[in-house]
Amino acid sequence: xxxxxxxxxxxxxxxxxxxxxxxxxxxxxxxxxxxxxxxxxxxxxxxxxxxxxxxxxxxxxxxxxxxxxxxxxxxxxxxxxxxxxxxxxxxxxxxxxxxxxxxxxxxxxxxxxxxxxxxxxxxxxxxxxxxxxxxxxxxxxxxxxxxxxxxxxxxxxxxxxxxxxxxxxxxxxxxxxxxxxxxxxxxxxxxxxxxxxxxxxxxxxxxxxxxxxxxxxxxxxxxxxxxxxxxxxxxxxxxxxxxxxxxxxxxxxxxxxxxxxxxxxxxxxxxxxxxxxxxxxxxxxxxxxxxxxxxxxxxxxxxxxxxxxxxxxxxxxxxxxxxxxxxxxxxxxxxxxxxxxxxxxxxxxxxxxxxxxxxxxxxxxxxxxxxxxxxxxxxxxxxxxxxxxxxxxxxxxxxxxxxxxxxxxxxxxxxxxxxxxxxxxxxxxxxxxxxxxxxxxxxxxxxxxxxxxxxxxxxxxxxxxxxxxxxxxxx
Numbered sequence: 231x232x233x234x235x236x237x238x239x240x241x242x243x244x245x246x247x248x249x250x251x252x253x254x255x256x257x258x259x260x261x262x263x264x265x266x267x268x269x270x271x272x273x274x275x276x277x278x279x280x281x282x283x284x285x286x287x288x289x290x291x292x293x294x295x296x297x298x299x300x301x302x303x304x305x306x307x308x309x310x311x312x313x314x315x316x317x318x319x320x321x322x323x324x325x326x327x328x329x330x331x332x333x334x335x336x337x338x339x340x341x342x343x344x345x346x347x348x349x350x351x352x353x354x355x356x357x358x359x360x361x362x363x364x365x366x367x368x369x370x371x372x373x374x375x376x377x378x379x380x381x382x383x384x385x386x387x388x389x390x391x392x393x394x395x396x397x398x399x400x401x402x403x404x405x406x407x408x409x410x411x412x413x414x415x416x417x418x419x420x421x422x423x424x425x426x427x428x429x430x431x432x433x434x435x436x437x438x439x440x441x442x443x444x445x446x447x448x449x450x451x452x453x454x455x456x457x458x459x460x461x462x463x464x465x466x467x468x469x470x471x472x473x474x475x476x477x478x479x480x481x482x483x484x485x486x487x488x489x490x491x492x493x494x495x496x497x498x499x500x501x502x503x504x505x506x507x508x509x510x511x512x513x514x515x516x517x518x519x520x521x522x523x524x525x526x527x528x529x530x531x532x533x534x535x536x537x538x539x540x541x542x543x544x545x546x547x548x549x550x551x552x553x554x555x556x557x558x559x560x561x562x563x564x565x566x567x568x569x570x571x572x573x574x575x576x577x578x579x580x581x582x583x584x585x586x587x588x589x590x591x592x593x594x595x596x597x598x599x600x601x602x603x604x605x606x607x608x609x610x611x612x613x614x615x616x617x618x619x620x621x622x623x624x625x626x627x628x629x630x631x632x633x634x635x636x637x638x639x640x641x642x643x644x645x646x647x648x649x650x651x652x653x654x655x656x657x658x659x660x661x662x663x664x665x666x667x668x669x670x671x672x673x674x675x676x677x678x679x680x681x682x683x684x685x686x687x688x689x690x691x692x693x694x695x696x697x698x699x700x701x702x703x704x705x
Contacts, residue, residue, distance in 0.1 A: 252322045256302075258688035260326055263298065266362065272351045273297045277343065291335065296343045298327045303340075304681035307659035310337040349669060352676035357584060359683055360559050364585065368690045373554045373591040375644045376577055376598065378570050379651050381675060382545035382662045383530045388523040390506040391433040391450070394457045396525050397499030398426040401464040401492060408471045408488050411481050415470035419463050422456045429453040450510045454503055461496045461503075468492045498525040519566060529668040533567045545663070548675060549573050551581070552647045556686045558679045559584075563672055570597035574617075575606050588612060593644035596620040616640030654678055 252260065263269065274293035291299075302323065303313045314337040317323045324330045363369050386392065402423050409416035433449050436442045468489040476482045501522050508514040523530040523544055533543045547567060551560040560580055562573070574594070582588055588611035599620040607615050616637050619628055631637055655661040658678040665674050 252326050254692060255685065255688045256326045258691050259301065259684045260298070262684070262687055262691065266358070269355050269358065270294055270297065272354060273347065276347050276351050279346070291339065291343050292328070295328050299340060300344055300347070300677060301681055301684060302327060304658055304677045305685065307657060310341050313337065313340055345670065347673060349672040349676055352673065352680060356558075356676065356680050356683060359687065360557055361585070363557060363687050368687060369553050369555050369557055371553050371559060371581070371585050371587060372589055373643065374551055374559070374581065374589045375593045375647045376549065376551045377595060377647045377651065378547050378549050378573070378597070380533050380535065380543045380545050381548050381660055382543060383524070383527040383671065384662060384664050384666070385524040385527050385530060385544060388544060389434070390502060390509065391430045391453060393502045393522070393525055394453050394499070394506065395426045395430040397457055397495060397502060398460045399423045400495050400525070401460050401499070404488055404492050404495070405464050405467050408467060408485060411476065411485055412471045412474045415467045415474060419467050420459060422460050426453060426456050429456070447510060450506060454506060457499055457503055461499050464492050465496055495525060498522065498528065527666065529671070531566055546671065549577065550647065550651065551577050552650055555690060556650060557683050561675065561679050563675060570594070571600035571603055574598050574600065574603040578607050578610055578612065582610065590614065591616065591640050591643070593617070593640045595644065614640055616644065650682070654682060658682060
């Protein structure tokens with residue numbers, strides 16, 4: 231009887247497999263990835279990079295499963311937990327991610343697999359996919375449009391008082407964890423989290439200018455004293471914990487890791503104290519490149535772009551170069567807040583080196599205008615540099631050029647990259663990076679670009695497939 235039931239279940243599963251159809255776009259992406267064997271080799275190399283014996287140990291996710299799940303996560307803008315639940319619940323998604331014959335792992339397994347991918351690997355994959363699209367005749371890369379945008383890091387609005395409170399509460403939490411393993415090291419540690427939080431809230435509630443002049447320095451002095459005390463006592467607790475002898479080797483490793491975290495956050499807290507003293511007590515204006523904006527995302531830059539609705543943004547400026555059909559042929563994560571015109575010549579040089587072809591049309595907004603840069607690009611062989619002049623009095627020649635029909639058509643073409651940035655923000659989640667660290671930030675941007683390029687290539691291939699029967703019928 232059991233054998234009959236198993237046979238019935240087997241036939242039902244076979245019937246389900248025959249009826250199941252993957253989403254057309256996902257199916258096209260899957261077929262395109264199947265044809266790129268070198269891509270899986272790059273992913274497999276990253277996954278096995280830190281393994282001493284690659285053939286030993288428990289079997290994990292394959293390179294194909296990691297890559298397809300990674301692409302799906304950014305296509306749908308899901309988090310790790312939702313990705314695991316959706317793949318487990320959806321049979322067609324299991325077909326796409328190649329989990330149809332194996333159990334779907336937990337969400338933390340996806341996270342461990344994704345963070346092993348290297349930024350250089352994803353960049354090479356992106357560049358390779360664009361070159362394949364050019365070879366297939368989907369794109370000629372003769373027209374380019376470029377723009378910059380800001381991708382925010384996952385921090386709150388940076389205030390010195392908030393970062394000092396972060397320092398106090400994080401160090402107190404780490405010392406508590408050490409106290410569970412080495413109680414003697416933390417007996418004299420002061421509990422100052424509540425006091426620091428109250429000072430931070432009092433500073434944040436100050437609205438009137440007269441009140442800030444009268445009490446701001448006093449509140450900050452108390453908050454800085456509390457922070458300095460906690461930093462000093464946390465360092466002492468870490469030194470005592472390191473000198474203690476623990477019988478369990480695992481406990482010793484855990485204590486060492488906690489001590490390193492205490493040293494890291496204590497050093498950052500000291501930087502916040504110094505910049506607070508310079509700004510509040512000495513009246514200095516701390517330069518942007520010397521400021522710390524978060525003790526968690528220390529790589530964050532402050533960026534001013536002159537936007538009325540958001541005058542100051544915190545994250546990184548990202549350069550995007552897009553082709554005619556919507557492929558992102560080049561992207562760069564810029565340090566600091568450089569002007570856009572500095573990226574003009576470099577982006578054209580990278581394009582020529584990669585495709586061995588000079589673009590015929592290059593369009594950008596007025597932020598990319600620089601007389602010397604535009605002349606250099608023209609000498610490279612670009613026929614039409616459609617970038618309006620930024621400021622100053624225009625010559626008659628420049629006015630006639632900006633009123634010409636080719637220039638207006640190129641500027642209309644340029645506006646398409648604004649829509650591409652909107653799609654990346656809303657559809658691929660690139661507005662705000664929720665991953666921690668600079669390396670993961672770059673990985674996040676590369677994943678969004680990869681998902682965009684695969685979607686564009688799949689849509690073009692699907693359109694070509696639909697046109698083929700009509701062309702044969704017409705012939």
